[in-house]
Amino acid sequence: MSAFDHLHHRIRAILQEQGIIEPTLPQEKAIPTILEGENVLLIAPTGTGKTEAASLPIFHQILSGEGKSNNTPKHGREKKKASRTMDSDGMQSSAMESGGMDSNGIKGIRAVYITPLRALNRDMLRRFHDWGESLGISVAVRHGDTSQSDRRRQSLSPPDILITTPETLQVMLTGKRLRLNLSTVRTVVVDEVHEMASSKRGSQLSVLLERLVEIAGDFQRIGLSATVGSPETVARLLVGTNRGYRIVCADVERASNYQVVSPQPKGGDYSLASTLECDPRLAAQIRWIRDEVRDKKCLIFVNTRQAAEVLGSRFRQLGEPIGVHHGSLSREARVEAEEAFKAGELQGLICTSSMELGIDIGDVDHVIQYSSPREVSRMLQRVGRAGHKIGLVSSGSIIATCADDVAEACAIARRAADSKLEEIKIHEKPTDVLANQIVGLEIDFGDISLQRVHQIVSRAYPFRDLTVEELEGVVSQMEEHRLVRREGGILQRTRKAREYYIENLSMIPDEKRYNVYDIVGRRSVGTLDEAFVVGFAQPGATFVTKGEIWEITEIAEEEIKVVPIQRSGEIPSWTGEEIPVPFDVAQEVGRIRREISEMFESGKGAEDAEEWLQSCYPVEDEAARELVDLIMRQREKNHPVPNESLVVVEGGGEGAIINCCFGHKTNDTLGRVITSILSARFGSSVALQIDPYRIELTLPKALLAEEIEKLIEDLDPDYVQPILEMTLKNTSLLRWKMIHVARKFGALSRDVDYQRVSMAKLLAVFEGTPMYREALREIYHDRLDIERTRMVLVRIRDGSMAMTTSSLSPIGTSGRGGGKDVTSPENADAAVIKLLKNRIMKDRVLLFCVNCKKWKSMRQVERVPDRPECPLCGSRMVAALKPWEEDEIKVVRKRDKKTSDEKRRTKRVFRNANLVLSYGKTAAIALASRGLGPETAARVIGKLQKDEIEFYRDILKAEKEYARTKRFWG
Known part of the structure; x- marks a missing residue:
């Protein structure tokens, strides 16, 4: 008996009409479990029918009048409370053959389908629409772009299935009529749940679902996810505390083919470099991409929007049918690129993480990753877009931009093939999310007791350990900013609360964006962020966006007016895009270095080392040669080769390089502690730059490598966090975070100019408050790794990790090439x-x-x-x-x-x-x-x-x- 046999006869008839006889593995495993009413996290690769595995049971439940219901719904302020009649199997009875009316005759929404992106909303509507029309089930999309007339229509005549985003659900929970419409919800599906799990949006969504329980009673929760490293964590985030769940893993055997390449300049690449005004190395990479795209339809993933723009502008110069797609382009520009690729007008699409999720762009033959993807999960997600059908091979190439990139891409490709993914770390008790949701609960209920707030919020997994004292601390902070009034143990809504709530629907940090308007084409071409405009923008300045070069003619309050030109430009400088390389990947890079070095030590040559590398990793000749050559040059000059258990400190003049294979977060943590100690010693600033394999210091005066080695050896692991906190007090990073958190607490208005805010004044007002602690906690979560740094220092102390010194070496000074090759040439025109x-x-x-x-x-x-x-x-x-x-x-x-x-x-x-x-x-x-x-x-x-x-x-x-x-x- 197949999973399809459990479905309503009308659904089976449509499947047969479409020639779909057998369910895919995810559908076979998930559909029966979902129909039993269990909470389910379905994990399966992209393109294996996850969406249908969740949606077909929903259509079945609506047609059959079924749905999970464990509690009596609560409408907050509403006096009428809908009751549901239950049959002997605990399922809701209904006389209706179809439609979302409950047993009290309330016509409402039966299922909510939540996606992290509006683009996915569009996609889902297209996919659900045909099914809905055939089955007589209404489907609608609601998000920030939905017109006022459509919203009104949905309020008066709610659809059976509503597709939305977390932020729009946040609005819907506060409307009187919308709350009534939501009281009939029996199922909530969260698509791409892994995408939100590690961000504050995940914490926000977990509380939103508990607020929905207060309206609709308990409902069935279904999460859809690509392969993740922490399925238990993601499942708990989805279902909350004290609820059962099933994790359904459908590891569909989809052949994956990875290759690491490093195109080197040859022949025509030098004339191409002259034409494009770029480095010959970049010209070789562009030639390689061009040749691939001519043979097959490719997605070309890059790690930053800058890289997307620079590559896009070069292909535009060459007249190649390759588009650009990223989050700072206007919605129209993104949709245009998606449709052109789907229609075959574009053979290639250069994109950032905007294309990792399952947006429907038609068939993709091959994925090219420009520079290492930094994380295994990203590699799997991105390459999974190719061969987006069962039985097809997902093939992906990584273009390595330097020797470090070769080793890193090798490590990631091997770990991806073995499904060794990074663990997901959720935000634990983020107090700005808590403040935001307390305001939401005030609006939901009018008056609500502190105890009731604690009850509801602590059902959400990120807040499972929230104490009443911690909650009171946040409420006290909110009282200062007039977001809540407290009468005894009762919280009351203030006049400011609703305005604050509407302004802070999203937990994505507010950053002022300027619309970029082409005065020649009379169209919007994208946005630039505040930091870029403040730092670089002025009339006459040039920059690249949407793959084209623009000159600024005028800067208005909200808009940058531009004209298209044909010359080099400054690359738009978006912040916060660096994807951190995890500790485990950096350690494997160290192991690769050590293995090659030991081969040389045992008398073997470069060819043997290349052969070994290619036998263990999917790396092509030129790339293998580049990595082996760097290690050979290191050894020829009698420099030690830094590896996973050997830290090498290199000194030279007023600079020093600490070679350590610990990844971005640990190196950033260790680097900040070291610079703090050195700054105190010198009485002046020490500049710091890190990558996953180096900590580079610029010192006010020369310091011996041995002195830095001793400083690290003497560093007490217990001092890491206190030193960090002192160091962060003087940084723009903490100021930036403090302002974002303070905005989310209602302590600062949204339009405050962060550059004019004094750090000293911020600290004087906020230090020691829940806001200050939240800003620090977020930095520790997103940017630093205190525990790993302590562990490294312990290993150095006990001798299980060695340290030595050296003069400046080829590995130390090679730096991370990624990104350098893709910026404008050094010799500016x-x-x-x-x-x-x-x-x-x-x-x-x-x-x-x-x-x-x-x-x-x-x-x-x-x-x-x-x-x-x-x-x-x-x-x-x-x-x-x-x-x-x-x-x-x-x-x-x-x-x-x-x-x-x-x-x-x-x-x-x-x-x-x-x-x-x-x-x-x-x-x-x-x-x-x-x-x-x-x-x-x-x-x-x-x-x-x-x-x-x-x-x-x-x-x-x-x-x-x-x-x-x-x-x-x-």
Whole structure:
């Protein structure tokens, strides 16, 4: 007997009409269990019929008038309470053959289908629509883009099945008529549940489902997920505490074929590089992608939107039928790209994680991953989009961009083949989510006791351990911001509550976005984030979006007006996109290095090492050779090879590199602790940059590698968290998180300009509050790994992990190539140099006489005389300061005894004035540039007399370096 035999006869008839005789494995295993009314988490690869496994039983239940019901529904403020009649099997009885009317005659929604993306909503509607029409079952979509007329129609005549997002459900729970419509819900399906599990949206959804229980009584919960590393965690997030569930794993045997490639420049790649104004290595990669796309339909996944834009612009230059798809493009642009790919007008689509989920774009023959995907789960999800039918091979190629990338891609491909996925870590007791949902419960109930809030919220898995004291602490914080009024043990709604609630429907951080409007084509082409606009945007600046190059003509309050042009541009700088490489993947990269190194040690050659690598990992010749060659060069120079259990500290001048294969989060944690200790020792900042295999330090003065080695060896693992907390207090990262959390608590308005908010004031007001603790907790969850860092330090102390020192080595200085190859070429073209020069000339500079200390004058750089001179005393000792350096003048003028820091700052101003004395206006030009102090300016000034282009090119290089590292300073 097949799973289909359990379904309503009308459903079976349609399946037969469609020629679908046999259920897929996920359908065979899941349909009977779902029909029994159990809560189910169905885990199966993409393209194996998961959606139908969940939806066909829902159609069956609606046709048969069945559905799970364990509790009497509660309508919050509504006095009428619907009761349900139950038959002997515990199923709801209904005289209706079809439709969503309960036994009290309430016509309402029978099933809610929740997806994380609006694009998936569109997809689901298309797939459900035909079934609904054939069966006489109404289906509708509701999300932020749904028109007011459609919303009203849905409220007055609710559909049987509603497809929506968590944020829209958040709104629906507070409407009087919508709550009545939701009181008939018997089933909730959460699609792509793994996608929300590790974010605050997952915690928010878990409470929303408990609030829905208060309206509808208990209902059946079905989660659909691709392969995940923590099925138990995801299932508990879905069903809450104290409810049973079944995990149905349908490991469909879908052949997967991975290959790691590293195209090297040859023949025509050099002329292609000249045409595209890019590095020959990038040209080789573009040629390789172009050849693949000509043979088959490909999705080309990249890790950042910057990479998507740069590759897209290059293919546009070549006239190739390859589109771009990512979250910052307008909805119209995304839909257009999806439809064009589906129709075959595009052979390739460059995309970010926006395409990982099951959006219907038709058949995909092959997936190309540009640069390592960083995580095994991403690799499986992305490659699963190819051969999106049972029996077809899912094939994927990873283009490695450097030797580290080769090793990392090898490790990920092997782990993907063995289904070794990363564990999902949910957010435990996020207090901003809690505050948000307390407001929701106030609106749901009007008045509600603190005890009742605790009862409801603690049914949600992330809040299972929430204490009443913790809840009271959050309520007290909310009282300060007028989100709740407390009368004894009763919480009452305030006037501000509903406005706050509507403004904070989503737990995705608010960040101001500027619409990008093409004034030539009269259309919206995407959005730019606040950080990019503040840091880079000005009339005349160029950038890339939607694969095209644009020049900014005007910046309005909410909109950037642009025109299309044909020259190089600054890449839009989206924040927070770095996908962290997990500890286990980084450790395997270390093992690969060690194995190759040991082969050389035993007398074997490069060919033997390449052969071994290719026997263990799906790596092609050029890629294997690149990795083996790096390790061979390391050994030839007698440098130790860093591996999974050997940390190598390299010193050289005012920089140091700690080679450690611990992944992003552990390296970031360890790096921050080390820089904190060194900053305290030097009395000045230490710049930090990390990748999964290195911690790079820029020091104010030279330090021996042995000194850093001793610092790490002496570091007490118990001090990691306290040092981190002290360090984070001075970072823009904590300020950024604090502002986002404070917005979610209603403590700051949404339109506050975070750049103008003082960190000191924020700390003075919020330190020690639930908001402050939440900001720290979120940083620890998303960016750092305290436990692993402690474990590493313990292993170094007990000797199970070795440490040694070295001078700078090929591995240490190779850095992570990923991303470098895909940015604009180092030698910027003449147009960019011209733009830079024009910008600097329009910038302002503060001239200050250090001789008489009386005269100062603010003026544009182009108006600075060739030889600046003080009009009061005639001295040419005139410093050219940046407009925001006015405080330096106060320090120089100070007559009292100066501190050591004030002496250093005074010396710096005099060094500045000496440069202007020696080089005149040339020095003012260099000193007016972003991030160039007297020392850096001195190095580039000499070039102007010889070569103006080189002079500005050096300034551009220094500005880029400053932009890259400025977040680590101060």
